[in-house]
Amino acid sequence: MAPLTHTIERIRGIDFAARGKQLGHLSIEHSNNEFDGAVIPVPIALLAGSDGPTVLLTAGTHGDEYEGQVLLHELIRTLDPGSIRGRIIVLPSLNVLAVREGTRVSKVDGANLNRALPGNAAGGPTEQIARILDAGLLPLADFALDIHSGGSVNEYVPSVFVYAGPTREVWDRKVAAVEAFGQPYCVVVEPNYVSGSISGAADRAGVLMISTELGGRGTVNRRLLADARTGLYNLLAHVGVLDGGTPQSGGATGGDGRHRKDVAYVQLGAGAAVMARAGGLFEPAVDLGQRVGAGDLVGRVHFTEELDRPASEYRAHIDGLIATLRHPTLVQTGSTLVNIAVPLAAPSRLDN
Known part of the structure; x- marks a missing residue:
């Protein structure tokens, strides 16, 4: 004590x-x-x-x-x-x-x-x-x-x-x-x-x-x-x-x-986040805890006032696990849509 x-x-x-x-x-x-x-x-x-x-x-x-x-x-x-x-x-x-x-x-x-x-x-x-x-x-x-x-x-x-x-x-x-x-x-x-x-x-x-x-x-x-x-x-x-x-x-x-x-x-590292490049309505294409590979679709953002503009697609930039998932549908530029964490083989292998 x-x-x-x-x-x-x-x-x-x-x-x-x-x-x-x-x-x-x-x-x-x-x-x-x-x-x-x-x-x-x-x-x-x-x-x-x-x-x-x-x-x-x-x-x-x-x-x-x-x-x-x-x-x-x-x-x-x-x-x-x-x-x-x-x-x-x-x-x-x-x-x-x-x-x-x-x-x-x-x-x-x-x-x-x-x-x-x-x-x-x-x-x-x-x-x-x-x-x-x-x-x-x-x-x-x-x-x-x-x-x-x-x-x-x-x-x-x-x-x-x-x-x-x-x-x-x-x-x-x-x-x-x-x-x-x-x-x-x-x-x-x-x-x-x-x-x-x-x-x-x-x-x-x-x-x-x-x-x-x-x-x-x-x-x-x-x-x-x-x-x-x-x-x-x-x-x-x-x-x-x-x-x-x-x-x-x-x-x-x-x-x-x-x-x-x-x-x-x-x-979870500094580059884990997939962020929105523009505001709109976020449609997730993955579930929390799901494994993804680089290039996999993780979600789309639909533009609320541009009716003829296709939704913007967002893809995983690394292999890993969906550790966080955005909850409110409405997003702004810079909103984090998902964070992708990289699996560790064992805690003893961390370089401290």
């Missing part, structure tokens, strides 16, 4: 050295026409039992991604702190303004929380949340999980999403966590894949972390939620804060109870 810290600046109602269940909030300072009270509270829970590791669980980093929010609300309500070895810090609505609006980013500042770390204590709401996470919460953690989905505009194959490296020893531990969570796919990206991400900050801080991409379409998929529930408890057992992988009595069921071990590893 990281050193016990009684208080963290701008976190209210939480004593990180205390046992049991505590509910509090991050005190985000912001005053405008809507928030005249100057404080936006971001909910946080601490579940602490005996000595052991500290786990940081976050969801709602993007407000229109819902499976993680549901899972973490359930966990706060149903998990008995007496069954925990260590501490679990839970923020189910990390970007609370975006969560309230049901949008990827908040209209208050338009900033992407997963691009904002290390943040700025004197900045806008998103930068302040990022700073508390980077400087206050990540340093407490031995392990972190940030639960994402595809949001309103994308659907992902159900997967763990992980940054490669940064060292062989850390990578091996990430693979073990991936296997414990047990999703059908593991999407691997390069170290420091995007600037300002929580995963990148965890790597820099030496905190073991994995993320997820669980479906999407701006809704909750019942089967994916059940599988992820089972995976979450298996993961908490794997990192040593819980005994076994069974959800607590009184909580929701954990899916079919199977621990999936046949994880398919795929790599």
Whole structure:
């Protein structure tokens, strides 16, 4: 367990050295026409039992991604702190303004929380949340999980999403966590894949972390939620804060109870996207998870106001797997239609 810290600046109602269940909030300072009270509270829970590791669980980093929010609300309500070895810090609505609006980013500042770390204590709401996470919460953690989905505009194959490296020893531990969570796919990206991400900050801080991409379409998929529930408890057992992988009595069921071990590893690179060259109506020609070869048709875009103009065809530029699929039919120039991931023979073959 990281050193016990009684208080963290701008976190209210939480004593990180205390046992049991505590509910509090991050005190985000912001005053405008809507928030005249100057404080936006971001909910946080601490579940602490005996000595052991500290786990940081976050969801709602993007407000229109819902499976993680549901899972973490359930966990706060149903998990008995007496069954925990260590501490679990839970923020189910990390970007609370975006969560309230049901949008990827908040209209208050338009900033992407997963691009904002290390943040700025004197900045806008998103930068302040990022700073508390980077400087206050990540340093407490031995392990972190940030639960994402595809949001309103994308659907992902159900997967763990992980940054490669940064060292062989850390990578091996990430693979073990991936296997414990047990999703059908593991999407691997390069170290420091995007600037300002929580995963990148965890790597820099030496905190073991994995993320997820669980479906999407701006809704909750019942089967994916059940599988992820089972995976979450298996993961908490794997990192040593819980005994076994069974959800607590009184909580929701954990899916079919199977621990999936046949994880398919795929790599997503900077050139994975097939993007629209013009706006119109997207007609997909592939299904999520489908294997494609270079040159295969992946979709068409129909031009809404040019009645005699043939639809524009889009084809795969590489061999691979359809890892994401655009959900809203209406697209604009630059909209990502699909992302094509390249299968990995085995995680041990990654060059770290």
